[in-house]
Every structure is written in structure tokens, then in C-alpha cells.
Amino acid sequence: MNGRVPRAALGLLGLLCLGVLVAWWLHHFERVERTVPLPPAGEAAYNPLYALRRALQADGIAVESRQRLDLAAHAPGAHDTVLLFGDPRTLAAREVEMLLAWVDSGGHLIVSTPRGRRLSAPRPSDLLPRLGLALLPGAGGCEAFQVPGQERHVEFCGGTRFTLRGIDPMLSWGDFADGFVFARQAYGAGRVDVLASLDFLENDKLAEAPHAALARQLLDPNYGRGSIHLVYAADVPPLWRLLLEHAWMAWAPLLLALLAWLWMRVQRIGPAMPPPAQARRSLLEHVQASGEHLRRYGRASLLHAAMRDAFLDRLRRRDPYAAALDGVARAEAIAARTGMPAPDIEHALRSPRPRDGNDFRLRVARLIEMRRRL
Structure with a gap:
């Protein structure tokens, strides 16, 4: 009997606490209805x-x-x-x-x-x-x-x-x-x-x-x-918006993993290195270098001859009669067509003096002007 009394007392005390809790809940709270609008389906x-x-x-x-x-x-x-x-x-x-x-x-x-x-x-x-x-x-x-x-x-x-x-x-x-x-x-x-x-x-x-x-x-x-x-027209959101709003739990970790992989694979950033020199393959530069080489070694007459041949080729196409002449007669015929002095024309058609740069440049300049005026 003495061992059962405390257990009964504890059971009654638990029921009393539960009743107090229910009474407090019912006193402070009441059941209400609330309408929650759901999204359209x-x-x-x-x-x-x-x-x-x-x-x-x-x-x-x-x-x-x-x-x-x-x-x-x-x-x-x-x-x-x-x-x-x-x-x-x-x-x-x-x-x-x-x-x-x-x-x-x-x-x-x-x-x-x-x-x-x-x-x-x-x-x-x-x-x-x-x-x-x-x-x-x-x-x-x-x-x-x-x-x-x-x-x-x-x-x-x-x-x-x-x-x-x-x-x-x-x-x-x-x-x-x-x-x-x-x-x-x-x-x-x-x-x-x-x-x-x-x-x-x-x-x-x-x-x-x-x-x-x-x-x-x-x-x-x-x-x-x-x-x-x-x-x-059916109002369907674009795919990028659907992915952004509903698939972020999938693409966000993948994006972080991709950024981490790129960070691991990226090269260390250091001072900027100059770009490697590219091979120079300009045809004009090669022609100019070839001409400088010939002039430096006293072969300027070859360049003058090439320019004179180009002028004479155009003269044959534009004025075959003047091209068939020779010497002073040809110079006078060219002068009549171009308006330049005949002595200057005759001087330009002759080969320049060896290793005389000024004479070479003067004759070539006159040949270019004569060719332009044809």
C-alpha cells in the first residue's frame, strides 16, 4: 500500500497539470476560419x-x-x-x-x-x-x-x-x-x-x-x-525564368563546382609578357630590301633599267610611233606628248653614273613622271 500511494498521487498531479494546460489554451486561443487564396491551377x-x-x-x-x-x-x-x-x-x-x-x-x-x-x-x-x-x-x-x-x-x-x-x-x-x-x-x-x-x-x-x-x-x-x-495567347513563362525560379537548387551547386574547377585550373597571374615577334612577310618590304641591296653594291643601273623598260612598255602601248624612234627624235616625240623638256627626257633614258646616288634618284624620278604623263 505504501508503494502505490506515490504513483497514484503522481498520476493525479499529471492529470491536474494537463487540465490546467487545456484550460489555459482554451482561454487564450479560439478557432477561427481563414480563407487563403491559392494560385490558379x-x-x-x-x-x-x-x-x-x-x-x-x-x-x-x-x-x-x-x-x-x-x-x-x-x-x-x-x-x-x-x-x-x-x-x-x-x-x-x-x-x-x-x-x-x-x-x-x-x-x-x-x-x-x-x-x-x-x-x-x-x-x-x-x-x-x-x-x-x-x-x-x-x-x-x-x-x-x-x-x-x-x-x-x-x-x-x-x-x-x-x-x-x-x-x-x-x-x-x-x-x-x-x-x-x-x-x-x-x-x-x-x-x-x-x-x-x-x-x-x-x-x-x-x-x-x-x-x-x-x-x-x-x-x-x-x-x-x-x-x-x-x-x-497562352501565357507561358520563358525557359530561362523557369530555370531561374524553380531549378536553382540544381544549377547553383553546379555553377559553384564549375567556378571551383576553373580556379584550380587557372594559371598564375604574373607580369605581362611581350607578344612574340611575328615573321615579316610583306612583299613590299622584300622588294625594297632587294633594291637597297642592289644600290648599296653599285648595281643601281639594274633598277634604272627596270624602270626604263616599264616606261618604254607603256610608251609602246600609248604611242607606238614615238617608241619606234631612237635618240633625239624619240626624246622630242615624248616631250611633245608629255610636255616635259626633251633634254630631261633624253637624260632620264640614259643609264646613271656608277655610285652616284643623286644622279640615280633624279633619273628614276623623271622616268616615273614621264610614265605618269603618258
């Missing part, structure tokens, strides 16, 4: 118009969503609406023709101006020039948009404004001074809406009441009369 992760499609389906509107226009496989009806969420400059000329022909039959086309400045000039076959619009990069700013019962709102802050050329739009938003952010024009039996930006239709922005109201007004012309085709 599935189609909502790459389709920026996924929320718009679901909203239109909930309203009983027939809607199709795809990444490419593909008018041959998905031809819109006469009262349908096509929304191009992307750069209209990527459309081929054939697609532009088919698209405008469909609008002329009663369709409703919605496009946005591209962002960024293009280095090349717009092609006449592009969609926006065909509609009579010209881009104004860097013009204007945000546009105020007030919905009754909502706070003050602004739109098109980062969009590219445009101007109208010879067009009287049905509806417009903006002016000719700062450019337009929206214009609706009639095209045959259909309508074409051009906006500076369609960002307000994206998944994370459509929940705002001003954006939902603006989207409903934009889709109004054929709303409920036909299907709505939402054409988007």
Missing part, C-alpha cells in the same frame, strides 16, 4: 480570359475559348463576336482579309493595340492600318472611369493610344490631342472595337465592378445574338 493558370469565359457561360452565352484564331477550323457566325487578346500584328495577311470579310457580314471584332514600339514600319496589310488607325506610343496617360456606387477608377494606364485617320467613329474615348483609348467604327454590316488595352478582362481584374461593367458594355453589340470567341 489548370486552365486558369495559362488562360487569362478563363474568368470571362466562366462568367459568360453563367449568363447563358455560348462562348468558345482557344489559343489561335484558326478561321478555317472555327469559322464565326454572322452575329458572333471575336475578341483577340494579343498583338494583332501577328496576324497573316490572309487572316486579316478573312477577318474583315466576316466583320463586313455582321460580326463584331474586338482588338487591342500592341504594347511597345516596333522598329520596322507597319505593313499596309496589317489589321490596324487597314482599319485606318495609327499608333501613338508614349502619348497620354490614364483615363478616369466612374461607375455609380463605386470608387473613382482609372483605366488604360499602360496602353498604347492611337489616332483616327479619316474615320468618323460611332463611339470613342479620348481626343485627337492625346490620342484615343477606345473607338468603335462601323465596317460594313458589322462593328470593330479597338482599345488601348484589354487588361481589365484578365482573370484577376474582372472581379472588380468597374471592369465587369466595362466588359459588359464592350460585348453589347452582339450580346445574346451569337457566340463569343475568346482568342488568347
Whole structure:
């Protein structure tokens, strides 16, 4: 009995401590619910118009969503609406023709101006020039948009404004001074809406009441009369960004290992060594060295003879009559053609005095001048 009493007392003491801990926990903490937004998954992760499609389906509107226009496989009806969420400059000329022909039959086309400045000039076959619009990069700013019962709102802050050329739009938003952010024009039996930006239709922005109201007004012309085709470009991050964000645990150690290997293999850095002398293979230098050698050893007459032969060869081609003469007659004929004194010509054609450098240079200079004047 005496050995069991301490064990029972210790058990009761442990239960008492546990009860106190539970009471303290329940007194200081309470269960609450918290909603944590998860990142989009599935189609909502790459389709920026996924929320718009679901909203239109909930309203009983027939809607199709795809990444490419593909008018041959998905031809819109006469009262349908096509929304191009992307750069209209990527459309081929054939697609532009088919698209405008469909609008002329009663369709409703919605496009946005591209962002960024293009280095090349717009092609006449592009969609926006065909509609009579010209881009104004860097013009204007945000546009105020007030919905009754909502706070003050602004739109098109980062969009590219445009101007109208010879067009009287049905509806417009903006002016000719700062450019337009929206214009609706009639095209045959259909309508074409051009906006500076369609960002307000994206998944994370459509929940705002001003954006939902603006989207409903934009889709109004054929709303409920036909299907709505939402054409988007899949927003897939570039490979370098995926590697940088999700594969750093693999490439970072490999990069450190590569740097360590390079550090081990690199040569020790010392004073800069002069570059080795390269062999001189210039033909002009060899010719000059050969001439200097002949002149130094009293063979300057060979150089003079070579220069005289070159002059006489050109003389035979230019004036065969003068070349056939000899002595004073030849010198006078050459003088008549070149305008130089006949004695100087006769002196130049004779061989120089041995080891007389000045006489050699004078005769060669006259031969060069005579050859130039032929």
C-alpha cells in the first residue's frame, strides 16, 4: 500500500497539470476560419480570359475559348463576336482579309493595340492600318472611369493610344490631342472595337465592378445574338525564368563546382609578357630590301633599267610611233606628248653614273613622271 500511494498521487498531479494546460489554451486561443487564396491551377493558370469565359457561360452565352484564331477550323457566325487578346500584328495577311470579310457580314471584332514600339514600319496589310488607325506610343496617360456606387477608377494606364485617320467613329474615348483609348467604327454590316488595352478582362481584374461593367458594355453589340470567341495567347513563362525560379537548387551547386574547377585550373597571374615577334612577310618590304641591296653594291643601273623598260612598255602601248624612234627624235616625240623638256627626257633614258646616288634618284624620278604623263 505504501508503494502505490506515490504513483497514484503522481498520476493525479499529471492529470491536474494537463487540465490546467487545456484550460489555459482554451482561454487564450479560439478557432477561427481563414480563407487563403491559392494560385490558379489548370486552365486558369495559362488562360487569362478563363474568368470571362466562366462568367459568360453563367449568363447563358455560348462562348468558345482557344489559343489561335484558326478561321478555317472555327469559322464565326454572322452575329458572333471575336475578341483577340494579343498583338494583332501577328496576324497573316490572309487572316486579316478573312477577318474583315466576316466583320463586313455582321460580326463584331474586338482588338487591342500592341504594347511597345516596333522598329520596322507597319505593313499596309496589317489589321490596324487597314482599319485606318495609327499608333501613338508614349502619348497620354490614364483615363478616369466612374461607375455609380463605386470608387473613382482609372483605366488604360499602360496602353498604347492611337489616332483616327479619316474615320468618323460611332463611339470613342479620348481626343485627337492625346490620342484615343477606345473607338468603335462601323465596317460594313458589322462593328470593330479597338482599345488601348484589354487588361481589365484578365482573370484577376474582372472581379472588380468597374471592369465587369466595362466588359459588359464592350460585348453589347452582339450580346445574346451569337457566340463569343475568346482568342488568347497562352501565357507561358520563358525557359530561362523557369530555370531561374524553380531549378536553382540544381544549377547553383553546379555553377559553384564549375567556378571551383576553373580556379584550380587557372594559371598564375604574373607580369605581362611581350607578344612574340611575328615573321615579316610583306612583299613590299622584300622588294625594297632587294633594291637597297642592289644600290648599296653599285648595281643601281639594274633598277634604272627596270624602270626604263616599264616606261618604254607603256610608251609602246600609248604611242607606238614615238617608241619606234631612237635618240633625239624619240626624246622630242615624248616631250611633245608629255610636255616635259626633251633634254630631261633624253637624260632620264640614259643609264646613271656608277655610285652616284643623286644622279640615280633624279633619273628614276623623271622616268616615273614621264610614265605618269603618258
